[in-house]
Amino acid sequence: MKPTAPRRLAAPLLALLLGACGEGPFDIESGPFPRHLPEGMTVIPSPEDNPLTPEGIALGRWLFHSPRLSSNGQVSCATCHEPARAFADDAALTRRGVSGRPLARHAPALINLAWMDGLFWDGGAKNLESLSLAPLTHPDEMGNTQLPLMMARLEAQPEVVERFEATFGPGSLTLSNLLRSLAQFQRTLVSADSRYDQWRRGEPGAHLAPQEQRGLALVQRHCAPCHGTELFTDNAYHNNGLDPDEAFGEDEAESRGRGRVTQRPEDAGHYKTPTLRNVAVTAPYMHDGRFATLEEVLAHYRGGMVSSTTLDAAFLQDGQPPGLPLTPEDMADVLAFLQTLTDEQFLTEERLRAPQEP
Known part of the structure; x- marks a missing residue:
């Protein structure tokens, strides 16, 4: 990477984002999409079977910050990935999970994940759709060692069911849709305005x-x-x-x-x-x-x-x-x-x- 003279964007970012995320009059000021992308990037990439939608991003945002996903109802994704710290954690090996035991690795920052090839410190997750499975099921993180029990607990909460059906349609509270919506939100964790x-x-x-x-x-x-x-x-x-x-x-x-x-x-x-x-x-x-x-x-x-x-x-x-x-x-x-x-x-x-x- 050699020093490069600054230059202006060649096209309005909103049009570029809409080209990546589907059609619709989204409000760039208050909507779910970032205002800027890193230099040289023109779209937020997403797989064909999980395109970015305002509704999916909103559901993923709610789930990311909700302690309902943890076995004890007290830990959310944001517990160890704080927005003010660029979605990182200030402890070397955090004890903020359900068990209170220190994790084996430092909770990494979540930045520009849409362009990442391999996730976690060792690349153990290949894409954002599979990323959340590990923290959801880890006994020291969110503690859902039996996913059917987690889904049954969520299905018993009318608000959770209503939010999924408003996003994906009737009968849509599934593990697949939960992971898809979390992935959509995390694709919008774009940092490009320093x-x-x-x-x-x-x-x-x-x-x-x-x-x-x-x-x-x-x-x-x-x-x-x-x-x-x-x-x-x-x-x-x-x-x-x-x-x-x-x-x-x-x-x-x-x-x-x-x-x-x-x-x-x-x-x-x-x-x-x-x-x-x-x-x-x-x-x-x-x-x-x-x-x-x-x-x-x-x-x-x-x-x-x-x-x-x-x-x-x-x-x-x-x-x-x-x-x-x-x-x-x-x-x-x-x-x-x-x-x-x-x-x-x-x-x-x-x-x-x-x-x-x-």
């Missing part, structure tokens, strides 16, 4: 300070192998030098990362590249939340990386310890640029928060 985005679009008054532009250039130079697109993730899995080989575990151990899914030794210790968008508000960092600050993250890349047999080649230089050649001044510049990726509109957008109950 100061960086406004500068890229050439909006009046938008600018990056000299230090921020130096930081952008450093990110493009040193971080592009993993964060080199407008999504600021390559959608791939990497070992970024957190642990030695003996820490990767065996069989289905969570510590194997991508290797848990593929069962290939070369994938042990590999984890999904998180987006840098809103990274200033999504602490702590890494799959286990081991770093509390961005300063700690950069210090790791500068001189704290651990060698292992599956360490990504991007961090290896002949005769040198693994890492990135960053000076203290470089680190300050990178930190300044990362702040420009905070999308205040996304963090406060009413359409993404819990809906008002009637």
Whole structure:
């Protein structure tokens, strides 16, 4: 990703969104769709069997924020994915699930999921329609270890039945439709209105300070192998030098990362590249939340990386310890640029928060 002069959008975003999501006079100001897409994106992709609709998105939003989906009626998806934190969690390994026990991995931010290829830290879910099954059924998260019991509980609640039938028609309260509506809402978790985005679009008054532009250039130079697109993730899995080989575990151990899914030794210790968008508000960092600050993250890349047999080649230089050649001044510049990726509109957008109950 090379520095690019900002430019204006070539077409009204509303028309582009409607082309992706079906016909209809949707209100872009108060409706369910985002105002902007990342530079270079023209539609929000969705599968043919689950197109985006205002009704489906609204139902998914309600379900995402509703504790009715948990076995104890007290935990929602938003419990561990807070809108003000870019749908992340402030605990390294949260205890907010139904069991109160810490999870094995940090709850990731939910940003621009419509363009993600593989979900979760290890890519264990292939698409958004299957994503929610894991937290719904995990005994430490939402606790629905028997899905028929969850569906029976929901079917006994007239309001839930009414909401599904208003969206999908009579007799539509099914697990498939529940997952489809959650997927629709999560596809609209689009972050593309940070100061960086406004500068890229050439909006009046938008600018990056000299230090921020130096930081952008450093990110493009040193971080592009993993964060080199407008999504600021390559959608791939990497070992970024957190642990030695003996820490990767065996069989289905969570510590194997991508290797848990593929069962290939070369994938042990590999984890999904998180987006840098809103990274200033999504602490702590890494799959286990081991770093509390961005300063700690950069210090790791500068001189704290651990060698292992599956360490990504991007961090290896002949005769040198693994890492990135960053000076203290470089680190300050990178930190300044990362702040420009905070999308205040996304963090406060009413359409993404819990809906008002009637």
